[in-house]
Amino acid sequence: MGLKARREREREALRQVIMDAARELFVEEGFENVSMRRIAEKIEYSPTTIYLYFEDKLSLLYAICQETFAKLAKRLEAHEREAADPVDRLKKGCRAYIEFGLKHPNHYKLTFITLPQHPKGPGWKLEESMGMKAYGHLRASVEACIAQKVFRATDVDAVSQLFWAAGHGVTSLLITHKHFPFVAKNQLIDLTLDTLIEGLQQ
Amino acid sequence: MGLKARREREREALRQVIMDAARELFVEEGFENVSMRRIAEKIEYSPTTIYLYFEDKLSLLYAICQETFAKLAKRLEAHEREAADPVDRLKKGCRAYIEFGLKHPNHYKLTFITLPQHPKGPGWKLEESMGMKAYGHLRASVEACIAQKVFRATDVDAVSQLFWAAGHGVTSLLITHKHFPFVAKNQLIDLTLDTLIEGLQQ
DNA sequence: ATTGATAACTTAACAGCGTTAAGTTGCGTG
DNA sequence: CACGCAACTTAACGCTGTTAAGTTATCAAT
Numbered sequence: 001m002g003l004k005a006r007r008e009r010e011r012e013a014l015r016q017v018i019m020d021a022a023r024e025l026f027v028e029e030g031f032e033n034v035s036m037r038r039i040a041e042k043i044e045y046s047p048t049t050i051y052l053y054f055e056d057k058l059s060l061l062y063a064i065c066q067e068t069f070a071k072l073a074k075r076l077e078a079h080e081r082e083a084a085d086p087v088d089r090l091k092k093g094c095r096a097y098i099e100f101g102l103k104h105p106n107h108y109k110l111t112f113i114t115l116p117q118h119p120k121g122p123g124w125k126l127e128e129s130m131g132m133k134a135y136g137h138l139r140a141s142v143e144a145c146i147a148q149k150v151f152r153a154t155d156v157d158a159v160s161q162l163f164w165a166a167g168h169g170v171t172s173l174l175i176t177h178k179h180f181p182f183v184a185k186n187q188l189i190d191l192t193l194d195t196l197i198e199g200l201q202q
Numbered sequence: 203m204g205l206k207a208r209r210e211r212e213r214e215a216l217r218q219v220i221m222d223a224a225r226e227l228f229v230e231e232g233f234e235n236v237s238m239r240r241i242a243e244k245i246e247y248s249p250t251t252i253y254l255y256f257e258d259k260l261s262l263l264y265a266i267c268q269e270t271f272a273k274l275a276k277r278l279e280a281h282e283r284e285a286a287d288p289v290d291r292l293k294k295g296c297r298a299y300i301e302f303g304l305k306h307p308n309h310y311k312l313t314f315i316t317l318p319q320h321p322k323g324p325g326w327k328l329e330e331s332m333g334m335k336a337y338g339h340l341r342a343s344v345e346a347c348i349a350q351k352v353f354r355a356t357d358v359d360a361v362s363q364l365f366w367a368a369g370h371g372v373t374s375l376l377i378t379h380k381h382f383p384f385v386a387k388n389q390l391i392d393l394t395l396d397t398l399i400e401g402l403q404q
Numbered sequence: 405a406t407t408g409a410t411a412a413c414t415t416a417a418c419a420g421c422g423t424t425a426a427g428t429t430g431c432g433t434g
Numbered sequence: 435c436a437c438g439c440a441a442c443t444t445a446a447c448g449c450t451g452t453t454a455a456g457t458t459a460t461c462a463a464t
Contacts, residue, residue: 032234037449046413049413113315155385157385165394166367166371166394169366169367170367172371173363183363188363188364196398198401199397209440238421248442250424251442406463407464410460412459416456417452418451418452418453422448422450427444428444429441429442430439434438
């Protein structure tokens with residue numbers, strides 16, 4: 001009967017409630033500054049209940065990041081369809097990536113800046129799934145630019161990694177050195193992307 | 203007599219012993235995974251002794267980072283004297299920065315990647331001292347390029363931060379994503395610097 | 405209808421953390 | 435010899451992530 005199915009649904013619902021509460025706290029106050037007890041308090045369960053749904057605190061964060069980065073991949077796909085011109089598409093994709101990082105600094109920190117090694121188990125697969133997928137989008141845009149001969153360089157991976165490095169550099173610098181007197185964010189982002197494209201065009 | 207001076211010297215010596223022990227542990231196992239008690243054990247003092255020399259754990263980390271910044275600044279100065287041409291100087295400086303990071307990945311991680319925010323307010327900016335000095339060297343090179351009108355852009359800080367971001371991006375990506383199928387390190391570094399300079403030249 | 409299993413959830417506790425208040429020791433000066 | 439001060443330690447507080455054991459409710463089978 002539908003009993004088992006209903007229980008399964010309820011289980012999944014609580015799992016989602018935990019993730020939503022945890023995400024809100026993590027994003028607001030940072031992963032390290034949020035305790036399991038605070039998450040539990042927020043959802044009005046005992047702290048140990050969380051351990052019935054997630055192996056430990058890190059696994060909880062991983063699950064949240066999976067969700068968030070699925071969103072990023074989707075957003076990149078959307079940008080891919082929007083722009084017909086490959087250069088424009090590349091630029092918009094990079095911009096989306098950077099702005100995503102700035103909007104979700106804690107998720108970005110976890111997955112791209114400090115990858116904490118999970119002491120046990122099969123290890124951290126996010127990079128191989130969501131992260132790789134995101135890189136695939138970037139690579140496709142670059143490949144289009146090279147195919148249309150608007151870029152001088154021909155090594156698709158080198159150029160892709162150049163864009164990733166620059167985008168990552170801007171993003172992580174703005175995130176981790178909040179107090180540094182940076183110029184306006186948008187100015188720095190625009191200058192970065194424009195300079196790269198200008199320098200690559202033949 | 204020289205008593206006070208000797209005591210001062212001894213105090214400074216123990217302070218340095220603490221910093222050396224802490225740095226070694228931090229670099230080996232990461233800031234979060236090293237407790238004050240473990241540092242104390244290593245130097246064979248009680249944990250509270252450390253608090254006679256450093257306000258708290260983060261202050262200890264900050265002091266260590268100051269030292270690292272100082273080393274980097276010195277190396278940048280050396281490279282600065284070598285090259286007369288401003289573009290060449292800028293390139294060599296960036297290269298030195300990146301190679302410093304790749305050669306001391308754990309120090310780099312500690313000072314530029316993992317550096318957490320100090321909760322005791324905004325008066326703590328590491329960037330105002332040693333980090334600023336390093337940034338100053340970069341800025342001077344960029345300023346020379348702009349003064350000699352080899353660069354199109356005129357905002358010295360924006361361009362400086364562009365180079366910092368790109369250099370940091372390459373460095374941190376190579377350090378933290380060791381298993382990713384990057385192209386050859388030198389290829390990526392060269393492409394990055396050449397593309398930036400090409401894109402900025404008028 | 406009673407029993408028994410099973411799943412969901414809680415209580416209590418452990419070991420360790422950063423940090424502080426209070427206490428102890430040893431030494432140079434009066 | 436006694437005082438004061440500096441260096442250092444002991445003991446404790448209130449946290450933390452996590453686990454073992456215990457409770458409760460619900461469904462299946464006798």
